[in-house]
Amino acid sequence: MTGGGPGAGSLTVGVDIGGTKIAAGLVDEQGAVVRRTRRDTPGRTLAPRAVEDAIADAVQELLDAAGERAYPAVGIGAAGFVSSDRATVVFAPHLAWRDEPLRDALAGRLGVPVVVDNDANAAGWAEHRYGAGQGEPRLLLVTLGTGIGGALLLDGEVERGRWGLAGEFGHMQVVPEGHRCECGNRGCWEQYASGKALQREAREMLLAGSPYAAGLARWSEGDPGRVEGHHVTAAARDGDGAALDLIGDVGRWLGVGLANLAAALDPGRILVGGGVSQSGELLLRPTREAFARQLTGRGHRPLAPITATDLGTDAGLIGAAGLAREETMADREDGSD
Ligand SMILES: [Zn+2]
Incomplete structure (x- = not known):
């Protein structure tokens, strides 16, 4: 100042x-x-x-x-x-x-x-300066919106990489030959842990004609293509079983990817932001379970806390x-x- x-x-x-x-x-x-x-x-x-x-x-x-x-x-x-x-x-x-x-x-x-x-x-940078990352010298942030955004902050400074391109975690391959990504590759993490993933899975469930998807059908007005990720989030908050399952799936994929990142980067705290994170604990509980299950060296290392961002x-x-x-x-x- x-x-x-x-x-x-x-x-x-x-x-x-x-x-x-x-x-x-x-x-x-x-x-x-x-x-x-x-x-x-x-x-x-x-x-x-x-x-x-x-x-x-x-x-x-x-x-x-x-x-x-x-x-x-x-x-x-x-x-x-x-x-x-x-x-x-x-x-x-x-x-x-x-x-x-x-x-x-x-x-x-x-x-x-x-x-x-x-x-x-x-x-x-904002979360480190004003929000949930204050005081953490090795902060990892992922934002779940349409895709996945990522950032690593070391002592409050953004780690940008040699060519400015560090932190593009969403394009790590997690599923060989998986869903095609807009980046051109297949199986990127953001195809499984993002708003886009929620939307795709909800639409597929509706297209399959599953009676289990009845709670999601009210958003579709007869056209599964109308259902968007935020509809699934809203339905999950209302306790709809299918929506809760889909959020849980995204949470598990999120946890798997975060365990990979922890293996590489060993962060002290992980913050999850973006539109999908508005599901709160419905998302973060399965995320933490999958993270703890997948983390290399588990049982012999601290579990970095995984929490929501403050600044939304x-x-x-x-x-x-x-x-x-x-x-x-x-x-x-x-x-x-
Ligand atoms: Zn990609």
């Missing part, structure tokens, strides 16, 4: 770009979101420019709302692989971007510096705003020497 100087008392725009929605907010210096807005993410078949239009529109709305208090930088968390210089989204399985020069394209349109990071990195679906935009503020503040201080 500088306590004065550029940006004191100001509000920073943070944007979280996912496969289905763009969530943006004005974030104060304590990490609280004081205003929100959102847009639908234009489909993958549209030009990358369409996504930039939607982002720029949401950001401008918030900059106008902040007026004089707007901090002069914008943070973007994007559901994609971000290059090590953080200028380019090199690949985004759920978006139209391929080697997209997002940072400079947006900065040129908005007239302020833009800081880009992977959306899960931004969420992990705001974590990505809070982190994007915080990173933008922190990194441009450092640039300003360097520049003033």
Whole structure:
């Protein structure tokens, strides 16, 4: 904290770009979101420019709302692989971007510096700074949305890897010759532990005509293609047996993948966020059981606690705003020497 100087008392725009929605907010210096807005993410078949239009529109709305208090930088968390210089989204399985020069394209349109990071990195940073990961020197975060986002934070710093591409845990293969993934491979973890997995399994159960799926059928209105992951989550909370089974399956796959990650990374705490995590203990109980069952060296090592995130679906935009503020503040201080 500088306590004065550029940006004191100001509000920073943070944007979280996912496969289905763009969530943006004005974030104060304590990490609280004081205003929100959102847009639908234009489909993958549209030009990358369409996504930039939607982002720029949401950001401008918030900059106008902040007026004089707007901090002069914008943070973007994007559901994609971000290059090590953080200028380019090199690949985004759920978006139209391929080697997209997002940072400079947006900065040129908005007239302020833009800081880009992977959306899960931004969420992990926010949870470490303000949320459930405070004080943990070796924090692992996974977010279960359309796919799986991942981040590793070492002493509060995002571990980005040599080329900026660390943390793409969702594309570890867990099932040889398994379901085809949007990344082009088969059997990726996110095909089994994500909102997409819930949706696919619910639709398959309905297509099979199983009477067991009666509780899910009310969401389908006769068309299984209408059932989405959040319907399954809602039905599970109402105690529907089939929905509980499907959430449990996702939880078990989550636990298996987390045990693999623990074997490689030995984290001190694992946080689970994203839309699917709103199932709470319905998801996390089977996750912990599978994790404990699968963990290599089990019985002879501590079990890293697996808990929900604190900041919910705001974590990505809070982190994007915080990173933008922190990194441009450092640039300003360097520049003033
Ligand atoms: Zn994949």
